[in-house]
Amino acid sequence: xxxxxxxxxxxxPSKLAVIALICLFAIVSNVNAAExxxxxxSMKLKPVQGQSDKVSKANVFNRLLKKDKNKxxxxxxxxxxxxxNEGSHVLQPPKVAYVGLPTTEFGNYVDWVQALQKGYLKPxxxxxxPKVEPLVMDLDIVRPVKASMPDVVFPHKPHTQWLHCSxxxxxxxxxxxxxxxxxMAAIMLGEKCGVCHGKVSFPITTKSCKKCHSKPKPKNWKxxxxxxxxxxxxx
Amino acid sequence: MKLSLDxxxxxxxxxxxxMGSVAIIMIPQSAPAEYxxxxxxxxxxxxxxxxAVFPHWYHRIRFRCKVCHADLGFKFKAGGNKITMAKIxxxxxxxxxxxxxxxxxxxNCGMCHSGIPGTPTQIHGSTIxxxxxxxxxxxxxxxxxQ
Numbered sequence: 038x039x040x041x042x043x044x045x046x047x048x049x050p051s052k053l054a055v056i057a058l059i060c061l062f063a064i065v066s067n068v069n070a071a072e073x074x075x076x077x078x079s080m081k082l083k084p085v086q087g088q089s090d091k092v093s094k095a096n097v098f099n100r101l102l103k104k105d106k107n108k109x110x111x112x113x114x115x116x117x118x119x120x121x122n123e124g125s126h127v128l129q130p131p132k133v134a135y136v137g138l139p140t141t142e143f144g145n146y147v148d149w150v151q152a153l154q155k156g157y158l159k160p161x162x163x164x165x166x167p168k169v170e171p172l173v174m175d176l177d178i179v180r181p182v183k184a185s186m187p188d189v190v191f192p193h194k195p196h197t198q199w200l201h202c203s204x205x206x207x208x209x210x211x212x213x214x215x216x217x218x219x220x221m222a223a224i225m226l227g228e229k230c231g232v233c234h235g236k237v238s239f240p241i242t243t244k245s246c247k248k249c250h251s252k253p254k255p256k257n258w259k260x261x262x263x264x265x266x267x268x269x270x271x272x
Numbered sequence: 273m274k275l276s277l278d279x280x281x282x283x284x285x286x287x288x289x290x291m292g293s294v295a296i297i298m299i300p301q302s303a304p305a306e307y308x309x310x311x312x313x314x315x316x317x318x319x320x321x322x323x324a325v326f327p328h329w330y331h332r333i334r335f336r337c338k339v340c341h342a343d344l345g346f347k348f349k350a351g352g353n354k355i356t357m358a359k360i361x362x363x364x365x366x367x368x369x370x371x372x373x374x375x376x377x378x379x380n381c382g383m384c385h386s387g388i389p390g391t392p393t394q395i396h397g398s399t400i401x402x403x404x405x406x407x408x409x410x411x412x413x414x415x416x417x418q
Contacts, residue, residue, distance in 0.1 A: 109306065160336045199336045200342070
């Protein structure tokens with residue numbers, strides 16, 4: 038009631054206002070004429086499809102989970118390249134290049150390490166000379182993990198097939214046992230392994246945990262009790 | 273009295289729609305671009321060019337990481353190399369290959385400068401971009417203790 042008293046809304050024909058708002062909505066979200074009818078209807082908060090009429094639209098399933106709808110989209114449709122630019126249409130679409138490569142469930146959906154090791158790719162190690170062979174070091178580093186996750190095994194082999202020692206040592210990782218403190222929060226914010234993993238090389242998702250955390254704990258292993266639990270007076 | 277209640281309900285709906293439409297504009301839309309595509313917009317927008325887009329996937333099919341990140345001195349940071357066209361025509365950074373010998377030359381402006389104008393510097397699909405919680409603001413280079 039007070040709103041009506043403050044604003045002279047009674048004079049404004051409400052239908053006109055609704056139409057004006059729909060127009061604004063259509064312009065800002067690039068909705069075409071056919072869809073404006075739907076938005077007009079959806080103003081009365083509709084229940085979620087396939088659920089009870091009483092379930093509010095606010096309580097949708099997987100509210101924050103965004104799916105990759107159009108994976109490996111061609112450049113002109115990928116949301117980063119400008120379709121108005123002629124060059125965007127000349128660029129190779131990723132799907133064309135990925136034919137025959139081993140697949141994964143994350144990142145580019147290509148298993149780059151397998152593709153290289155099985156010979157599906159022959160990337161140059163030298164800018165000019167295709168015959169230069171990489172300096173491969175086959176050394177696995179086991180990093181114990183305090184919590185219940187399996188211990189991390191770092192394989193030098195696939196890394197040295199792509200990279201050079203100087204890419205990581207000594208700036209990112211000090212080449213000395215016990216000198217590098219690593220945690221997942223730092224990795225996800227782009228430090229340590231996160232300098233590449235989660236940006237270019239395979240990303241940090243639930244499906245990729247076991248690629249690093251690959252050495253199971255001994256059978257008699259038990260998770261360490263926290264101090265709050267050990268010193269608990271009510272224990 | 274009944275009529276005015278109806279009125280309030282209607283205006284509430286309109287307010288909801290307005291807030292909704294504002295929210296739709298504000299939420300960054302996730303683009304289906306390829307994982308690890310780098311948008312570089314240090315100077316491009318200010319110079320009236322589209323931002324440059326670097327497709328990691330295309331280049332890693334042809335070269336190993338070492339070629340650019342060890343030999344050519346590209347840092348592991350989007351926008352961290354301060355690449356300019358002057359440096360490229362001098363044979364640095366992209367210009368080491370994009371010189372008409374190993375790959376096509378710089379006259380093909382639109383092949384690199386193909387991003388949607390105004391797109392900020394980023395690595396597309398990075399973990400930080402996918403975090404649901406608000407992003408931490410990176411410290412500026414001056415504040416960061418190396």
